[in-house]
Amino acid sequence: MAELPRPEGGPNAAFPIVEFRRVEKIYGEGESEVRALDGVDMRIDPGEFVSIMGSSGSGKSTAMNMIGCLDVPTSGAYLFRGVNVCNLDQDQRALLRRHFIGFVFQGFNLLARTTALENVELPLIYRRVPAEERRRRALKALDLVGLSSRAGHTSAKLSGGQQQRVAIARALVTEPSLLLADEPTGNLDTARKAEIMELMVQLNREHGITVVMVTHEPDMAEYGTRTIVFRDGKIISGNH
Amino acid sequence: MLWATLIMSLREVRKNALRSFLTMLGIMIGVGAVIAMVTIGEGATQKVRSDVGALGENMLVVSPGAARRGPERTAGNPFQKDDVEAIEREVTGIKALSPTAQSNTTVVVGNQNWPTSVIGVDEGYFEVRGYKIEMGRSFSEVEAASGTPVCIIGKTVRDNLFPGTMPMGQRIRVKQVSCLVVGLLASKGQAAMGGDQDDVVLMPLRAFQRRIAGNNNISSVYLQVEQAELTSSVQAQVEDLMRERRRIQPGAVDDFNVRNMQEIADTMSSVTASMTGLLGGIAAVSLLVGGIGIMNIMLVSVTERTREVGTRLAIGALASEVLLQFLVEAVVLALLGGILGILFGLSLSYAATQSLSLPFVISPGTVAGAFAFSAAVGVIFGYLPARKAARLNPIEALRHE
Ligand SMILES: Nc1ncnc2c1ncn2[C@@H]1O[C@H](COP(=O)(O)OP(=O)(O)O)[C@@H](O)[C@H]1O
Ligand SMILES: [Mg+2]
Numbered sequence: 060m061a062e063l064p065r066p067e068g069g070p071n072a073a074f075p076i077v078e079f080r081r082v083e084k085i086y087g088e089g090e091s092e093v094r095a096l097d098g099v100d101m102r103i104d105p106g107e108f109v110s111i112m113g114s115s116g117s118g119k120s121t122a123m124n125m126i127g128c129l130d131v132p133t134s135g136a137y138l139f140r141g142v143n144v145c146n147l148d149q150d151q152r153a154l155l156r157r158h159f160i161g162f163v164f165q166g167f168n169l170l171a172r173t174t175a176l177e178n179v180e181l182p183l184i185y186r187r188v189p190a191e192e193r194r195r196r197a198l199k200a201l202d203l204v205g206l207s208s209r210a211g212h213t214s215a216k217l218s219g220g221q222q223q224r225v226a227i228a229r230a231l232v233t234e235p236s237l238l239l240a241d242e243p244t245g246n247l248d249t250a251r252k253a254e255i256m257e258l259m260v261q262l263n264r265e266h267g268i269t270v271v272m273v274t275h276e277p278d279m280a281e282y283g284t285r286t287i288v289f290r291d292g293k294i295i296s297g298n299h
Numbered sequence: 300m301l302w303a304t305l306i307m308s309l310r311e312v313r314k315n316a317l318r319s320f321l322t323m324l325g326i327m328i329g330v331g332a333v334i335a336m337v338t339i340g341e342g343a344t345q346k347v348r349s350d351v352g353a354l355g356e357n358m359l360v361v362s363p364g365a366a367r368r369g370p371e372r373t374a375g376n377p378f379q380k381d382d383v384e385a386i387e388r389e390v391t392g393i394k395a396l397s398p399t400a401q402s403n404t405t406v407v408v409g410n411q412n413w414p415t416s417v418i419g420v421d422e423g424y425f426e427v428r429g430y431k432i433e434m435g436r437s438f439s440e441v442e443a444a445s446g447t448p449v450c451i452i453g454k455t456v457r458d459n460l461f462p463g464t465m466p467m468g469q470r471i472r473v474k475q476v477s478c479l480v481v482g483l484l485a486s487k488g489q490a491a492m493g494g495d496q497d498d499v500v501l502m503p504l505r506a507f508q509r510r511i512a513g514n515n516n517i518s519s520v521y522l523q524v525e526q527a528e529l530t531s532s533v534q535a536q537v538e539d540l541m542r543e544r545r546r547i548q549p550g551a552v553d554d555f556n557v558r559n560m561q562e563i564a565d566t567m568s569s570v571t572a573s574m575t576g577l578l579g580g581i582a583a584v585s586l587l588v589g590g591i592g593i594m595n596i597m598l599v600s601v602t603e604r605t606r607e608v609g610t611r612l613a614i615g616a617l618a619s620e621v622l623l624q625f626l627v628e629a630v631v632l633a634l635l636g637g638i639l640g641i642l643f644g645l646s647l648s649y650a651a652t653q654s655l656s657l658p659f660v661i662s663p664g665t666v667a668g669a670f671a672f673s674a675a676v677g678v679i680f681g682y683l684p685a686r687k688a689a690r691l692n693p694i695e696a697l698r699h700e
Pocket of ligand 1 (some may be wrong): 087115273
């Protein structure tokens with residue numbers, strides 16, 4: 060079984076959470092080549108709440124997949140907490156996600172016909188947390204997103220806003236260092252959007268979780284501490 | 300982890316209860332049919348064995364005439380007293396022995412007639428055939444030696460000639476000879492080949508020869524071997540001895556035969572065994588069909604749950620853990636099918652054996668085999684879909700509609 064990669068400078072070394080060094084991501088070849096990321100330098104420090112904006116096709120999702128260790132650069136280097144992700148295999152990257160990263164998706168991605176509680180317990184199963192502790196922590200996470208009364212409901216019986224809150228509970232139950240959200244409010248009405256954003260701000264401020272969120276709505280980006288704007292695979296503003 | 304995976308799989312099976320059940324059906328029917336057939340076959344084998352055993356344990360029957368089966372059986376000269384004495388003297392491994400002479404004739408009491416087998420026997424006959432005296436007594440030594448016409452009757456004869464009365468002390472007429480009934484045999488019931496073992500009249504051999512047959516011929520010699528392993532050795536000794544006494548040239552056909560009841564039972568068991576082999580083939584085919592059904596449903600399930608797989612991978616599941624999950628799901632489906640099939644097959648064969656009045660014997664080996672085979676089917680046919688799931692790219696899986 061793969062081992063969790065350690066940062067080179069030891070566990071106490073102060074690294075940025077995310078560091079891109081001239082990262083390129085190229086899809087296709089020759090005529091049909093697409094430079095989704097074109098030499099991006101970027102740094103995100105612990106405790107930040109970064110909003111990523113940009114028009115469609117500017118490379119936001121590609122960057123998010125990279126940050127989340129789901130993908131590796133075509134060239135350049137990506138250091139996650141001081142670990143060069145480019146040198147890791149699939150299983151090692153999975154372990155990094157398991158231990159340090161929480162994901163929130165635009166489409167919620169809850170398991171069908173599964174209760175809210177079971178959905179939130181899922182990441183803890185992969186972390187080998189014993190059943191009793193799993194349940195306790197999942198209930199606590201649901202409580203934090205204000206859904207402890209809905210623990211036994213399946214996703215079909217929850218509204219969109221509630222589903223997204225379950226998804227957030229699932230992302231934070233492991234107490235990750237980094238929470239990644241790709242258009243988390245894209246499928247919600249205005250009132251729900253505000254609720255979700257306030258929850259994310261709370262997680263960032265009170266729990267010290269670094270948040271990176273993609274959005275195309277300036278109103279949502281306002282909730283963050285910094286906004287990075289992409290255009291044609293390059294960062295045009297918001298870098299340190 | 301395996302435990303949590305198992306729970307998740309059971310949940311998944313329950314979520315699609317109807318679909319899961321239909322998927323299991325193939326394996327269930329296959330396993331059920333085989334379990335039923337094997338159990339019924341085992342019952343039939345045991346019945347044949349116990350029936351043959353009831354004819355007489357470890358019994359050999361030496362009769363004149365060639366062993367060739369069929370309507371025309373070359374006759375041979377009957378045996379004589381010295382043949383029996385020679386067997387007693389020279390063959391080792393015999394526990395009990397009795398020369399017999401037999402006649403199928405009608406016996407009469409008053410105005411009642413009953414056609415039956417009248418057999419002249421020595422006292423060894425009771426031991427060889429396992430007959431017991433239920434009432435009255437056996438022949439005395441004096442009666443046996445002097446040829447006094449006394450007899451012991453079977454239950455069927457008694458029921459027909461002495462309904463509701465005590466037979467002991469009464470007389471029956473066998474071919475003009477009046478015979479005193481001194482005993483009643485305990486019932487042995489129906490034999491394997493359909494003969495009623497209670498439809499007999501036994502009398503001392505001497506009396507039979509003198510008064511009924513009018514000669515000293517012996518029609519068969521019944522032998523009981525000390526233990527089953529010695530059966531073929533005793534058979535060979537008897538054959539050699541008789542060939543010598545009857546001056547049969549090497550290579551010539553015997554004019555007598557030694558029947559081995561154990562052999563008959565073995566033949567019948569081997570028929571059942573080859574039937575079992577055939578059933579194994581049917582089982583393999585039905586498990587194959589059931590396995591393909593499972594593979595089909597698992598492939599559909601993987602496609603349907605592509606986003607779920609993407610989510611799990613994003614959350615930090617290893618490819619091997621996704622593989623394990625789908626594999627366990629397939630095995631759970633197959634095993635549940637197998638278990639249902641075992642229950643189904645056992646209840647089916649219970650009903651069948653009851654109505655055929657066969658013993659109901661559960662063969663643990665077959666049940667364990669069915670269980671193991673079902674699990675193997677799950678692993679073999681679940682592997683391809685599971686690998687498909689494990690090889691999904693998380694980014695593409697998350698985008699899947
Ligand atoms: N798997 C892929 N194969 C080929 N091209 C891709 C792939 N993913 C993204 N792209 C291309 O890369 C560019 C950036 O895409 P993306 O990062 O999804 O943009 P955004 O999220 O900002 O809309 C787009 O031109 C897109 O068509
Ligand atoms: Mg996008």
